[in-house]
Amino acid sequence: MMVPGLDFMLVTRLAVMKGRAVALQATLGIATGVAAWGIAGFFGIRTLFIAAPWLYLTLKIGGGLYLITIGAKLLINSWKKEATADATTPHAEQRSNSFFAGLLTNLANPKAPIFTSSLFAASMPQHAPIYLGLACVASMFMIAIAWFACVAMLLSLDRVSAIFLKNRRWIDRCAGITFMGLGVRFVTERTPA
Known part of the structure; x- marks a missing residue:
């Protein structure tokens, strides 16, 4: 969880740009995605x-295209004047959208199912009871909530977010390029036979 990746970048950006409540909703979406991959794994x-x-x-390919789209939007919007859409979007709608952004960002990462299934394959007994697997999934969910909530709380502090807000355009550009780069990588990467 602690390795910076797409989920971390999303929570960081939302905490700094939109505030704690929106970032915490994305955290819930990410943790839901983690739980879904855990159950599937x-x-x-x-x-x-x-x-x-x-x-x-x-x-x-679907996940890569989603990440390319999100990255392109961030990159394009970083060159525009200050967006007024954020000010006019109701807070409840922003939180709802951030939950789905967190969920889709986590689900769109094709490395997540491979990592999760490998984790279960390496650490679980061959005939593990269902309650043990579900306990592991619940642990994964709680770890995701705890970690990303800490990130959201820290980065939404006024002092910390003020530094990031001064550099908003560059943060969006870096995030956009990263999302697009990973998306292109996912789409073009050869699948091992």
């Missing part, structure tokens, strides 16, 4: 991807 997504490699390829 426990119940054998790795086996499914081996049996039907086109499913992994579909996830990888």
Whole structure:
């Protein structure tokens, strides 16, 4: 969880640009995605991807295209004058959208199912009871909530966010390029046979 990646970048940006409540909603979306991958990992997504490699390829390309789209929007908007849409969007709508942004960002990462299924394959006994797998998934969910909530709380502090807000355009540009770069990588990366 602590390795900076797409989820970390999303929470960081939202905490600084939109505030604590919006970043915490994204945190809940990310943790929901983590739980979904955890459940899928426990119940054998790795086996499914081996049996039907086109499913992994579909996830990888779809996730990559989603990240390219998000990155392009960030990059394009970073060159515009200060957006007024943020001021006119109701806070409830921003929080709702940030939940789905967190969820989709996590689900769009094709490395997540491979990592999760590998984690279960390496650490769980062969015939693990369902309650043990679900306990692991609950732990993953809680760790995601705890980590990203800490990130959201720290980065939404006035002193910290003031530094980031001064550099908003550059943050958006870096985030946009990173999202697009990872998206292109996911779409073009060769799938191991």
